[in-house]
Amino acid sequence: MRIRRVVIVGGGTAGWMSAALLTKVLGTGLSITLIESDEIGTVGVGEATIPPIQVFNQAIGMNEADFVKATGGTFKLGIEFENWGGLGDRYMHAFGTIGRPLGLTPFHNFWLRARQAGRADAGSLWNYSFNYQAASRDRYARLDRIPNSPLEGIVEAYHFDAGLYARFLRQGSEAGGVKRIEGMIMGVNRDGENGFIRSVTLKSGETVEGDLFIDCSGFRALLIGEALGVGYEDWTRWLPCDRAIAVPAENGPRLRPYTQSIAHKAGWQWRIPLQHRAGNGHVFSSNHMSEDEAAAILMGNLEGKPLADPRTIRFRTGRRATFWEKNCVSVGLSSGFLEPLESTSIHLIQTSIVRLVQMFPDLNFAAANIAEYNAQVGFEYERVRDFIILHYHLNRRTDSAFWTACREMAVPESLTHRLDLFRQTGRIFRENNELFSEVAWLQVMVGQGLMPESFTPLADKLSDDQLGRYLADLRQIIDANAGRLPGHREAVARLIASAV
Structure with missing residues (x-):
């Protein structure tokens, strides 16, 4: 038996992203109702994103120019971190690639070889990042590849007003058939036998029934937490900011094409x-x-x-014990909270609702399907958690008790192993399609002062002269082409001028 009625509790970014994708992908034969109250505000600080947001926007048929114009958007090529390794230090987690691998050998091994040999021409790791070289000049252009080269071009995400984004999504969703009900929920009604949610009762007395409920009620977690009693796993011991x-x-x-993160x-x-x-x-x-x-x-x-x-x-950093319980799926802050250090809040909304679409149930609500969803979402939260912990733990600051405690704290075993592997061998492996790539981990570890003791023997296949020419060619191509890009402000103005 097919599910016919989906009820989304809560609006904001989580609610309207859920509504937009569901109505676009599964809208035929599906009744989607979103309940939100103007009396309840949203957290609304999720204004920076990461590149997969483009996949979501394309999936729902969003026009980029209209979206950027409607949301006050700008482009984002990475995140600059200041004072994180030590006071006065500065580096960037830039999107896109760094250098170019040769065969099975990741680029950073050649850079490590040159650096350990004391070659003055090795330079900074970020000399080999096209995104960084463009961002540091406040430049941007849509460019899939660097002309006349095998190198990847610009990889971008967006900055935008999250409230305006939700409003833009709402317009498209309602045009696609989503029914919005203004009202505050006063009661959640459950089946006496299996405990499933059958309906919610509004302050007006209206009852809204559904087959599947999506909890986008924010920190309150009205359905998944209050009604179904799913617990919360606290991660404050690793992420003490609250x-x-x-x-x-x-x-x-300046109109920078990157987010700034300045440690205090x-x-x-x-x-x-x-x-x-x-x-x-x-x-x-x-x-x-x-x-x-x-x-x-x-x-x-x-x-x-x-x-x-x-x-x-x-806030309290952490995650729900389960994200899908009975006939209720939590999306957004009702699922958990990881501080916005790496701009993952909107991404975690996106991947939760995409996974729900991929694992969309029928009225049997197969237990194996729910278990797989919970395992995948849980893994993603934990790996993003580790990446954020990395920034705190890998500091050399001695100016405050806070930073000393972060450096000296015991971290999850999964993170300890990754740090040990990189420190001893220079190797980084991406596990199970986790969010952050090897290049992302590389930039934070090197940017905050963790340098490997060794590198793969595969990097020795180049002679010294070949290594020098290889690095010099990469630097020259990246530097010259970054300097030719238009300014970020000009690029944004040109795009919104083309909006409908």
Whole structure:
């Protein structure tokens, strides 16, 4: 028996991304109802994304120019980290490739060989990143490959206003047949025999029935947590920050095509440039810093005038014990929370709803299907968790108790193994199609000072002269072509001028 009625509880980015994909992919014969209340606000700080957002936007038929114009969007080529390894240090997790592998040998092994040999021409790892060289010049263009070369071009994501993105998705979803109900849920009604959710009751007295319920109710987790009692696995011991203070501000003089992450005494600050403003926030540990001090640090490090009063968001890092329970699937903050250090919040919404589409149930709700979904989502959360822990753990700062504690804490075994393997051999392996690639791990580990003791013997297949020419050719191609790209501000203006 096919599912005919899907009820999405909560709007915002999670709710409307869910509605948009479901109606596009499974809309025929499926009734989709979204319930949200204007009385309940959204967290709304998810303004930076990673490249897979393009796949989602394309899947729902979104026009890029219309989307960028409607959301105040800009392009994002990576995330710059300042003060994370040590005070004054700066590096970028740039999207895309670094260098070019030769056969079975990843590029960074050739760079390590040159560096360990003391070659002055080895230079910085980021000399071989086209995305970094473009970003550092505030340049951008849609470019799949560098002309007249075998090298990959620009790999981009977006910065955008999350509230405007939800509004844009809502327009398309309602046009596609999604029914929106304004109202606050006062009760969840469950089947007396199997415990499944059968309906929700609104403040108005209206009852909305469904076969499948999607919980997009944010931190409250109205269905998965309150109604079904699914527990929460706390990861505060590894990720001690539990507050964020956010404030919009006028843009600074540059329109950077990258996100900034600036580490402070007990946390870090984000800067996200949009067309019409900049998103700013300070993520911090309340055990190491007061809200007043955190707010003062944030307000003292804005590049433009604030456009509103700062607001505090309280959170607890972690994940649900299960993400799919009975006939309810949690999406977004109801599933868990990982601070936005690597811009994964919207991505985790995306992959949750994509997996639901791929594993869409019938009325039997097969237990094996639900178990597979929970295993896949759980693995993704844990690997993203490890990547975020990496930034904190791999610091050399001695200026505060916070950073000392982060460096000295015991980390998950999965992360310990990865660090040991890279330290001893220079090897990085991507496991089970996890989100972050080998190049992503490489940049954070090298950027924060972890240099391998060795590299693969495969890198010795080039002579010294061949190695020098290989590295020089890569640097020359990347540098010359990055310098020819148009400015980021110009690229955004040109795109939105083509919008309908």
